Amino acid sequence: MSLKWPLWIGLYVVLGVLVPWATALSWAHQHGSEMRPRVRQLFQRGELGLVGLVVVISVIWNLLQSQFMQQTIALAAVLLAVIGTMAGDVWIESYCRQSTGTAWNSERTWRDSRNLAFLVFTMASVVEILLDRFAKVAALWALPLQLWRSLNAPT
Amino acid sequence: MGAPAPALAKPQRPNVIVRLADGAVAVATLSLIFGLLLVFFPVAFPRIIVTSWQRGHLAVILMVLTLVLDAFLYLRASYLRSAKPTVLVAACLGSLPIIVVGGLSFLMESAVAQTISLNLPNLQARINEEVLAHTYLGLVSAVFLPFLVIRLLQQFKATS
Numbered sequence: 001m002s003l004k005w006p007l008w009i010g011l012y013v014v015l016g017v018l019v020p021w022a023t024a025l026s027w028a029h030q031h032g033s034e035m036r037p038r039v040r041q042l043f044q045r046g047e048l049g050l051v052g053l054v055v056v057i058s059v060i061w062n063l064l065q066s067q068f069m070q071q072t073i074a075l076a077a078v079l080l081a082v083i084g085t086m087a088g089d090v091w092i093e094s095y096c097r098q099s100t101g102t103a104w105n106s107e108r109t110w111r112d113s114r115n116l117a118f119l120v121f122t123m124a125s126v127v128e129i130l131l132d133r134f135a136k137v138a139a140l141w142a143l144p145l146q147l148w149r150s151l152n153a154p155t
Numbered sequence: 156m157g158a159p160a161p162a163l164a165k166p167q168r169p170n171v172i173v174r175l176a177d178g179a180v181a182v183a184t185l186s187l188i189f190g191l192l193l194v195f196f197p198v199a200f201p202r203i204i205v206t207s208w209q210r211g212h213l214a215v216i217l218m219v220l221t222l223v224l225d226a227f228l229y230l231r232a233s234y235l236r237s238a239k240p241t242v243l244v245a246a247c248l249g250s251l252p253i254i255v256v257g258g259l260s261f262l263m264e265s266a267v268a269q270t271i272s273l274n275l276p277n278l279q280a281r282i283n284e285e286v287l288a289h290t291y292l293g294l295v296s297a298v299f300l301p302f303l304v305i306r307l308l309q310q311f312k313a314t315s
Contacts, residue, residue, distance in 0.1 A: 005194070068284075068285065068288065069266040069269050069270055069285060070266075070269075071262050071263075071265055071266040071269070072266050072285055072288050072289060072292075075259070075262060075289070075292050075296075076288070076292055079292060079295060079296055079299075082303070083299070086175055086303070111176060112174070112175065112176045112179075115175075115176040115179040115180050115183070116175065116176065116179050118179065118180065118183045119179040119180075119182055119183040119186070119299075121183075122183045122184075122186035122187045122190065123182075123183075123186050123295065125186070125190050126186050126189055126190040126193070126291060129190055129193050129194065130193075130284070130287065130288045130291065133193075133197075133284055133287075134281075134284045134288070137277055137280040137281055137284055138277070138281070140277055140280070
């Protein structure tokens, strides 16, 4: 199995989740604070949804550059955008509820953002695998075709 | 005879409130399984899907699969929240996966027809990849979109 996909997902998990958590721990250590935030506490307002939105944007960008047919690109991009927006919406709703003093449940916000971020990560991974497969299929004949064209080109 | 005591009156169960997180975990698990099958069986798994499409069974299989999954998720949500399933939501969940898969089948046929018309090299492999991508996207859409529609309708009903 290629290491490309675990590496790709790992990059987002490290930069989007672990680095902010390590930064919070480092801040607490630097300021002599007793605070030891867990990942769940750090993202309890639905910030994982925002991480999901960032992942979705990068996958849509890759899709737009692919050689899939327009229908396939449009369907995948719209679906990813809807799911990414829903993931980001968890953070928006949490912010609005807290700002207006409406009933807010941190447990529910954490669970919703975690589930939607999980969905975004798995969907993004599958779409990237499909993109990789298609790129290989398209490239398989690109080189012989170029060679054939260059050999048959008028001199 | 007086009115029945309040304690004896049958308690009214609230209607099920569908949450996007209910469908999200199921779709994510489905995606994970699909991704793992693609990684570990890169030839055999796509071949099963393409053969099924060539024989004309793919859309029906997807419809049945998504319908069963949506119904299971809805009943599970109602059981976990001790809430009453409503006829309207059940009808919505029963029809939307079929409409979504049916609509996306037309889109897939149009993508395949366009691929053929372009007369590109390695045509068969390109068509197979298009079918694979549409199968995955159709599966995800047919499970997730009904939940999204119901959630938005419930929110609209609550605010109006």
